[in-house]
Amino acid sequence: SSDLKYFEPMDWVIGAGDYLEIAQQEIQAKALQRVASMNIGQRGAFTVLDKAGYILYSPTIEASAERQHYTQVENLAFRSLMREMLLISQKGGGFSEYDWFENGNDESITKLALVKDFEPWGWVVIADMYPDEDQIEHAGWLALSSPYVSYIKQISGVTIAVIILLVGLVWRYRLALIKLQQGVSSQASDAQLAFSRTRQELDIAACVFDTSREGIMVTDADNLIVATNPAFTKITGYEQSSVLGKNPRFLSSGQQTSEFYRALWSSLAVFDQWQGEIWNRTKQGDIYLQQMAISVFRDDQKRIKNYIATFSDRSEHVLAEQQLKYLAEYDDLTGLPNRRLLHDRVKQYIDLSEQRGMQKFSLLFIDLDRFKNINDSLGHNVGDVVLKQIAERLNSIVRDVDSVARIGGDEFAILLTVRREEVLSAAANLSERLMKSLSAPIYSDDLELTVTPSIGITLFPDDGNTADTLFRNADTALYHAKEQGRNNYQFYSVEMNEKASSRLRVEHGLRQALEHQEFFLAYQPLYSLIDGRVTGCEALIRWKHEGKPMPPAEFIPLAEEVGLINGIGDWVLNEACRQGAYWREAGVDIPCISVNVSGAQFKESLLTTVTRALEKTGFPGESLVLELTETALMLDTAKTERILLTLQKMGVRIALDDFGTGYSSLAYLKRFPIDKLKIDRAFIDGLPHDSDDKAITASILDVSRHLGLETVAEGVETQEQAAYLTANGCDVAQGYFYSYPLSPDELETVISKSNAI
């Protein structure tokens, strides 16, 4: 009858009044069927929602006549999962990793999902799959890289294929509508309404055609191009006008065999469709792999009318590749590098150190104590909040050059590279800070949670020189930390552990030393090589730790590392000035006192410290010498100059300590207001026999004479050395040959003898 239509492409007979809606619905139903039948790996499947959240198809939810909104589904986990997927869709789609509990199973497994929108119908397509237990242990997806990567490839490949399939269906629908329109327009007038609706639908379909990100190419029965869309041009580089009427073989890359094409054509002949990957070539000559679907559109007599090829946007592939790389190397939840990327970086560091000489570093594995409790009792969402917080704290603690990684569920790692500090101290220090920072309370909603870390540390190259060994060692060390009762850190080697703990004791002692007034100063006299008189003395700090004197060369660097040097330095300055002022008062003839200033102290605040010390004690600036090292001066030359000039105005003189061991740059010797050079003991040692030492000493003496600087030889131990230095014009000498560092009383005695006229 006249109000019944045969809707050829779908083999439907439909009424004229509502055939369009039915056609649309049916084509979508058919599309859903196709999507439902598609497998992703062994146990992967698609779920389709519309953007409003109604479930169109789900393998987990039983089909019902009424479309269910996801919030009406009983399964809570499913609900929260769908909410997350819709959020991802709103952000433009992407990958997600999530934990899923199978029905009747309380072990969760991690699944991977890819969310993609199909705009023409307002659909959200979610592809998900399980890890294959044979290949991936429960350590997590990210733990093992290569099978993981292949999963991502598989999932994104299939999903892109589905999207292309959908575009193809929409296009076929359009062709069907055109035919219908032609049919309807030649039919009775009662179809007039239907006709205008057909037009509308056609416009919509045309719009899909024009705006689709997927390329569409329609050929006729002779396989000559009759239409392409803008995406086609974007992807291939060919304008529609230049390809109309051509056979699409110009797109061919020549990479496919003739068997490939035979299979393609026979599939089209038998099933009216083909789907797969094909290598194509752009106008610019780039060859690239594409997901493509081709379907056949036949007329009433079942003769082929058109071929419709739809294929992926290349940027889609690039995006997938990028996401893939990111996913393969970064953790989704925290955005941190994963185990694999960390492993790569460790390897790189080892390679670098081989190329450029040893670059020490340490690898810390950090496990959250009893994290499982949180996850089990409060749920994964709370667990996730904790993990994110921890990740943030880790990131904020380490320097930019160090890597933080998430290497397992609740396991993190830090690759700590070391510049200045000793590698052992740096790792121990960092661990101390980690224990403090990580155990601060974490708030999730109205919960206050506390987690503590166990930390395992391994050192390169001390403990091993391959990434695998270091990973294993860090694991072993972590295991020991757990065994020790958690909330502590352990080094891999026993020896390092002992060093670290003794270091810790020293640090602890140092923190109390000031308060307990354990420091005192020794004074080593400096002798003029011209007249043998004492021209001054150097104040040297002394400390007894646990009853034993500890050399400043050991505790000063530690004090610098742990930030205690300023307090100690202030004390030294004040004490030296106090002693100096006392000597002046008592008439002891000491022209000046030298005080060592560590690099960490050399900043603007030093000026305040010096001013205060001088004011408080009444010791004149003219009698104070500050000993600085070259390294301290080189950090910021403009600032250095400013500080030194201010000191100069106060009458304070500057000696360059350990000269010859640092940069020894003549340029800044001229630039900065420096008064004295102290030739390092290393060069005095070999005098007068070692020719290198002789050459260096002679040239330092030469330079300072030209610059008008006073020269001081450090560590003079023998008569021969003293004689050589005197003969070569050195001004002042200091060393055991003349005197050991002395107590104030002893110094007074020495001076009264040597400086008595």
Ligand code: C2E
């Ligand atoms: P330095 O500034 O080069 O001090 C000279 C060091 O050489 C002193 O060691 C001194 O006892 C030692 N010495 C002197 N004559 C001889 C000798 O003939 N032979 C040998 N082998 N050694 C000699 P000390 O007191 O152990 O200090 C070591 C370093 O610790 C100092 O090297 C200095 O860098 C640092 N230091 C000492 N006191 C202070 C201080 O109050 N503040 C700061 N920031 N550093 C200090």
Ligand code: CA
């Ligand atoms: Ca010194």
Ligand code: CA
């Ligand atoms: Ca020195």
